[in-house]
Amino acid sequence: MENRKKVAFYTLGCKLNFSETSTIARSFQDEGFDRVDFEEVADMYVINTCSVTENADKQFKQVVRKAMKLNDKAFVAAIGCYAQLKPEELANVDGVDLVLGATEKFKITDYINDLSKNDFGEVHSCEIEEADFYVGSYSIGDRTRAFLKVQDGCDYKCTYCTIPLARGISRSDELQNVLKNAKEISEQGIKEIVLTGVNIGDYGKGEFGNKKHEHTFLELVQSLDQVEGIERLRISSIEPNLLKNETIEFVAKSRTFVPHFHIPLQSGSNEILKLMKRRYLREVYTERVDKIREVMPDACIGVDVIVGFPGETDEHFLETYHFLNDLDISYLHVFTYSERDNTEAAEMEGIVPANVRAKRSKMLRGLSVKKRRAFYESQIGTNRTVLFEADNKEGYIHGFTENYVRVKTPWNPALANTLQEINLTKIDEDGSVRIEFAP
Structure with missing residues (x-):
């Protein structure tokens, strides 16, 4: 040996x-x-x-x-x-x-x-054209949650993005194989599965550039909801134009899907969205958020946004800032635009100076802290289920509620990878909700 x-x-x-x-x-x-x-x-x-x-x-x-x-x-x-x-x-x-x-x-x-x-x-x-076959994957044993890949590649032509060059065309796993992998994960005692891919809302396109959808994303979600032994399913990131009302309504009443969506916006200015070649305008984004709030008032909604894209003036940025400030969302992932070789955006005029990009990024990160705090405060007094992770971080064990509120309690290894019913009581200095279990 x-x-x-x-x-x-x-x-x-x-x-x-x-x-x-x-x-x-x-x-x-x-x-x-x-x-x-x-x-x-x-x-x-x-x-x-x-x-x-x-x-x-x-x-x-x-x-x-x-x-x-x-x-x-x-x-x-x-x-x-x-x-x-x-x-x-x-x-x-x-x-x-x-x-x-x-x-x-x-x-x-x-x-x-x-x-x-x-x-x-x-x-x-x-040559990236040769990346036309699909390899299914999932993570296991690395953490409490498992990441289950359902789709790879992307057919979108966003002007800032290299992912189509790095991963090839959009293609998906067969539904039966996804269900088989989900079952294998559940048999390992893992409580939560996060669905992942490059553009998972495009799920259903077959191999070899077959553009016909064998199944829809909604059918995938409906089928996974019936797999025995899975406590929680979470949709990672999904494009606003591909997140349909039927999916939102299904998640609201499903057995295992949790009320948490992460929806890339990238800009709150329609002018910039067009320069980015995104496939929606901000009005569509507002509709999605409103629909989620209508059927899942306590849902957590995360947003990706890029600052400093070529041509983004102060006015465009403030349009984004105010749009996000007024939107009923829970947190932001802020990306500072960086030029990537072989992308359209790298050739565009109106380059935003690095110090301006940094300042805009800082403003939106500040807004994210405010949004997350407001969302957590709205959850105080509610009863939730938390899935605890396995790490001892400075004497505390952490976990997330179904609607993605970060919770901590003094370290107790018996809690790792368990689901616990809790009442959210108070927010700690580090921004997470601290709870105490009765001895």
Whole structure:
């Protein structure tokens, strides 16, 4: 047993990446590797990259340095979106031995021979048109919730986004396979599944660019709601134009789907939305929020927004700020626009200076704190169910209610991965709701 090789993984970016890392890790375990934490000495380090922000590029180099510090003889492989978009750039990072693109990453164990270091990073990447097949994934054993991938790729042409270049066309898992994976997850005793993909509302398109939808997103949601053993299902991020009223109404009365939606807006200015080539105007967004509030008054609604897009004037930004301020939402994820190669936006005029982008970002982050606080205050006095996570953070165990209120209580390992009925009483200094269980 002493000869078993150790492999460690590091994931940058989104929930979809986490689900894929977990699946790839299981393929290593099938090949006789032992998985260890990234903080441990391993024979091989696999870094699943992201290309959405500039920071992700910088983070990659830091993660490689960290791996090399732990074991300078370890074999380092880069996979994921950044590896597809800029393989040569990653291959030139000191310490990197192997770079695999979008189609190759799931076959990573085929590319490994003796784990001896290469003089130069070896690249195996495809033309993105070749990424036309679907590989199902889910994360398990990494955390209390499981991320279940149902869809990959995107057919949208948003002018700021590299994801179609990194992940290819929109394609989906077969419904039976999603249900099989959900059942496997539930059998592991995991209480919550988060549905993930690049554009999950587009669920149903088959492989090989088949544009016909075999099933709709609503049918997926209805079928998953009937899987035995799952306590909670959560929809991660869904485009406003694809979140239909029927889905909202179904979630409101479903057995397992929780009242939490994360809906990208990107800008509250119709002019900027058109420049971004988004497929809706702000009026559609307002309709979605109003519909959710009508049938689920206590739902949590999260919003993605980009600041500093080319052509965004002070007036456009204030339009976004006031639009969000007036909207009955619960929190924001704020992204500062960064130029990405091979995107339309990178060629646009009206570049917003970096200091202005930073200032706008700070204003919206402040608004997010205010919105989250107001949402949490609206929940004080209500009875909720919290799913506790397994980490001891400074003497506390944390969890989330079904409508995504963050809760903490003094550390008690018996609570990990359990659902507890609670009454939300008071908000702590750190912004979470603190509760005490009777001894």
